[in-house]
Amino acid sequence: MKKLTVLSLVLIIVVSGLAFAGGRAEPATQELSWAHVYEPDLPYHQEAVWAADQIAARTDGRYSIQVYPASQLGSESEISEGLGLGTVDMIYAGAAFLSGSYGPIAIAEAPFVFRGFDHWMAFADSDLMEDLAAGYRDATGHHIVTPTYYGTRHVSSNRPIRTPADMQGLSIRVPDAPLYLMFPRAVGASPTPVAFAEVYLALQQGVVEAQENPLPTIRGMAFYEVQDYINLTGHMTNTLMTVVRGDLWDAMSAEDQAIFTEIINEAAVRSSEAIYQEELELGEWFEAQGLTVIDVDRQPFMDAVEPMLTGPDATWSADHLSRMQQIR
Secondary structure (H helix, E strand, C coil): CHHHHHHHHHHHHHHHHHHHHHHHCCCCCEEEEEECCCCCCCHHHHHHHHHHHHHHHHCCCCEEEEEECCCCCCCHHHHHHHHHHCCCCEEEEEHHHHCCCCHHHHHHHCCCCCCCHHHHHHHHCCHHHHHHHHHHHHHHCCEEEEEEEEEEEEEEECCCCCCHHHHCCCEEEECCCHHHHHHHHHCCCEEEECCHHHHHHHHHCCCCCEEEEEHHHHHHCCHHHHCCEEEEEEEEEEEEEEEECHHHHHHCCHHHHHHHHHHHHHHHHHHHHHHHHHHHHHHHHHHHCCCEEECCCCHHHHHHHHHHHHCCCCCCCHHHHHHHHHCC
């Protein structure tokens, strides 16, 4: 009886000690990866790093997010696939790359569907954007937190482009996603998919004659060093989605989900506005670097593309297109 009493006391002391120690223990830190293909000096990356720091602080260190820029964890197609494989936790990815899993979301980057930055901002806060995010979630299980304005795409080249006829037979690099074939095919160019990290070399070596990207990207990736003309075609407006792996998002508390959403939304707004402001200023900067900037008449390019927006290559419905056009 005495031995049992002593043993009981020992067990009580041990259990109490463990409970006390557990009360003092720091919460476990979940380490997450946030992957994208863009250079570290671009606003998308800088705001992602800011968001990662804010999330760590606001969650008392429950999450530690490492942001991997410049294709460190793979191409845009690879990191998009990586969500399903569990090799990445968060990504920036363009709507065109996500459309392989859910076709209608490509409307967020379809040629000439946006009237300008204000239209894009209205879309980002629209019911259409919410419905597209929900459709993508149903199709993949992954959660789109918010869109970010990536910029309006223009053609850089070694020959002047003023009309669609000037693009006939032009070998132009495009991202490796089907949507990016629509514009060059509509104007008779020859689109060539090349990984983002390899574009500079492809231009330098003459593998392709031209490429198309927003002005901040053309600057950030130094494509202007191996091109003579910036042709302001404004043929696509890109939408970057911040996507969180579905099982990770579902495992979060409602409080943590709210923190992620609030911070990433703030980062997206700041990044979007910074990119737009940079677009307004870069024309003069490129001219100072010795390039010729051509302000083209966009209407003939729009006319060439218009039939394709409702053709067999469109992965969205007529209703999606109509809703996009009605956004004010």
